Amino acid sequence: MLQTTYSSPLGQLILLANSSSLLGLWYSDQAHLGAKYALATIQHGSSPILQQTAQWLDAYFSGRKPAIDQLSLAPQATPFRLQVYHVLTTIPYGKTMTYQQIADRLTALNGHKTGSARAVGGAVGHNPIGIIIPCHRVVGTNGQLTGYAGGLERKRQLLALEHQ
Known part of the structure; x- marks a missing residue:
């Protein structure tokens, strides 16, 4: 494993x-x-993976909309959380979903109640691959901005960037 920093x-x-x-x-x-x-x-x-990620972020922060599948992602999480992260990757740029909508989507995908909005919130809050797995696109009931591990101001800025 290797790590690097990226100035965003x-x-x-x-x-x-x-x-x-x-x-x-x-x-x-x-x-x-x-x-x-x-x-x-x-x-x-x-x-190569870290370089590809930096290039993806360069494109993202310049206002382009790079595809998530351009990168190989391997978040380490429980099966439930992995399902939540998969649903997050289906939220288009400039759109949002509520925690409850994600819970409902999981129920539909699995054919039975899979988790509550609160459980989805826990998964979203612990997303290990922020920005790329777009947890910032999840909002509370009636569209209000709620928790974001990077801070609500960053969440606002990411959503504004995606609406350009």
Whole structure:
């Protein structure tokens, strides 16, 4: 595993990858930084995956809308959380979904009640690959902005960037 930093318009990001996939992307000052990884023990460096991620972020922050499937992503999470992250990747640029809509989508996908809006919120809040797996596109009932591990101001800025 290797990590590197990326200077974004919204603050420094930490990128973490193994030899084949991106494992993490966090603001350096966010909640749940590093997830289960001991970042202090992981070597800094560069790799094709980290370079591809930086190029994706360059395109994103310049207002283009790069496809999520351009990157190999491997978030480490429970099966439920992985399902939530998959649904997040289907939310188009400039659109939002509520926690309840995601819970309803999971129920439809699985053919039975899979989780509550609160459980979805827990998964979204612990998303290890921020921005690319677009947890910032999840809003509360009636569209109000609610929790974001990187802070609500960053969430507002990301949503504004995507509406351009």
